[in-house]
Amino acid sequence: xxxxxxxxxxxxxxxxxxxxxxxxxxxxxxxxxxxxxxxxxxxxxxxxxxxxxxxxxxxxxxxxxxxxxxxxxxxxxxxxxxxxxxxxxxxxxxxxxxxxxxxxxxxxxxxxxxxxxxxxxxxxxxxxxxxxxxxxxxxxxxxxxxxxxxxxxxxxxxxxxxxxxxxxxxxxxxxxxxxxxxxxxxxxxxxxxxxxxxxxxxxxxxxxxxxxxxxxxxxxxxxxxxxxxxxxxxxxxxxxxxxxxxxxxxxxxxxxxxxxxxxxxxxxxxxxxxxxxxxxxxxxxxxxxxxxxxxxxxxxxxxxxxxxxxxxxxxxxxxxxxxxxxxxxxxxxxxxxxxxxxxxxxxxxxxxxxxxxxxxxxxxxxxxxxxxxxxxxxxxxxxxxxxxxxxxxxxxxxxxxxxxxx
Numbered sequence: 001x002x003x004x005x006x007x008x009x010x011x012x013x014x015x016x017x018x019x020x021x022x023x024x025x026x027x028x029x030x031x032x033x034x035x036x037x038x039x040x041x042x043x044x045x046x047x048x049x050x051x052x053x054x055x056x057x058x059x060x061x062x063x064x065x066x067x068x069x070x071x072x073x074x075x076x077x078x079x080x081x082x083x084x085x086x087x088x089x090x091x092x093x094x095x096x097x098x099x100x101x102x103x104x105x106x107x108x109x110x111x112x113x114x115x116x117x118x119x120x121x122x123x124x125x126x127x128x129x130x131x132x133x134x135x136x137x138x139x140x141x142x143x144x145x146x147x148x149x150x151x152x153x154x155x156x157x158x159x160x161x162x163x164x165x166x167x168x169x170x171x172x173x174x175x176x177x178x179x180x181x182x183x184x185x186x187x188x189x190x191x192x193x194x195x196x197x198x199x200x201x202x203x204x205x206x207x208x209x210x211x212x213x214x215x216x217x218x219x220x221x222x223x224x225x226x227x228x229x230x231x232x233x234x235x236x237x238x239x240x241x242x243x244x245x246x247x248x249x250x251x252x253x254x255x256x257x258x259x260x261x262x263x264x265x266x267x268x269x270x271x272x273x274x275x276x277x278x279x280x281x282x283x284x285x286x287x288x289x290x291x292x293x294x295x296x297x298x299x300x301x302x303x304x305x306x307x308x309x310x311x312x313x314x315x316x317x318x319x320x321x322x323x324x325x326x327x328x329x330x331x332x333x334x335x336x337x338x339x340x341x342x343x344x345x346x347x348x349x350x351x352x353x354x355x356x357x358x359x360x361x362x363x364x365x366x367x368x369x370x371x372x373x374x375x376x377x378x379x380x381x382x383x384x385x386x387x388x389x390x391x392x393x394x395x396x397x398x399x400x401x402x403x404x405x406x
Contacts, residue, residue, distance in 0.1 A: 018266035023273035036280035057237035062108040063262035064244035068212035075116040097138035106139040130190035156327040164227030177396040310344025319345040
């Protein structure tokens with residue numbers, strides 16, 4: 001019941017209160033009542049600590065990249081390249097959203113790229129809806145590539161037993177296939193909205209933020225090196241954020257308080273508290289129940305079943321609790337089933353608003369800017385995209401496992 005209350009509060013955000021306002025007391029309650037032992041709560045906090053530290057560093061890195069003009073330059077490139085052609089603009093949004101999600105996490109796509117897409121579609125005279133929905137879907141689907149692209153990936157990464165590079169190698173084909181299927185569905189679903197627009201008047205280009213892009217590139221390279229050396233990726237993300245932070249502080253372009261705010265500390269507290277509440281639910285039999293239905297093989301049918309179960313659970317209780325529960329159950333059967341879980345909890349949430357916190361946040365951003373997001377249209381698009389995308393991605397994962405191995 002407490003888990004449902006915490007998730008319901010995260011979805012509804014009564015009085016715009018932070019998610020942690022409900023999650024932290026709930027975590028305290030499950031510990032105080034003995035629903036979870038203090039040792040188990042401490043173990044869960046220790047397990048989530050590095051993940052939360054990494055998330056904080058990436059959020060700071062993404063915000064400093066925004067301050068450096070990375071997303072403004074991205075919007076200028078999309079507008080200039082599309083030249084009033086909404087189909088080309090959709091292609092560019094797919095490229096930008098997929099790249100940003102993979103490199104800077106899905107939060108950057110939802111929070112920082114979505115407003116840029118709003119401005120870009122208005123500038124080129126295109127209908128905004130297809131491009132905005134692309135931000136929502138790709139914030140989930142395009143987060144498959146790297147362990148650092150999504151919080152769900154980070155939570156399950158250690159359970160895979162893979163290195164950073166091997167994870168990326170195995171997920172590269174599912175990532176590319178999933179994006180391609182999404183793109184095909186979007187072109188067909190929004191055909192009536194992708195009508196030609198008048199080319200924009202020439203405008204000055206946004207300056208290329210070379211330094212920030214170089215830092216992001218070095219940080220991504222550092223993730224692979226750190227994984228091979230056994231160093232937690234949180235330290236690499238923190239180093240990248242520190243470089244941009246020091247530069248911005250020296251140039252008086254930000255303040256220590258602004259940097260701390262960009263780490264979204266209330267959300268980090270929510271993630272930690274949610275993990276403790278989920279652990280209490282697991283300790284009281286949820287793992288046994290799901291363990292009975294979790295396939296134990298690594299064949300194509302088993303991977304499809306695992307991904308389907310993960311997608312179903314993600315849309316029932318949100319993808320963060322889903323991965324916390326399912327990743328440990330899949331881990332004894334090898335890396336393949338754990339990666340299939342990630343396909344389910346990353347692609348599956350596009351089916352409903354409540355599937356992921358990213359979708360909920362995107363909906364709030366879009367509606368705050370005066371664009372209606374109808375449940376019927378959202379569901380029709382989801383029904384057209386999610387089953388096809390998830391199935392194709394699982395088949396691609398099965399093929400990658402057969403060719404590359406674990």
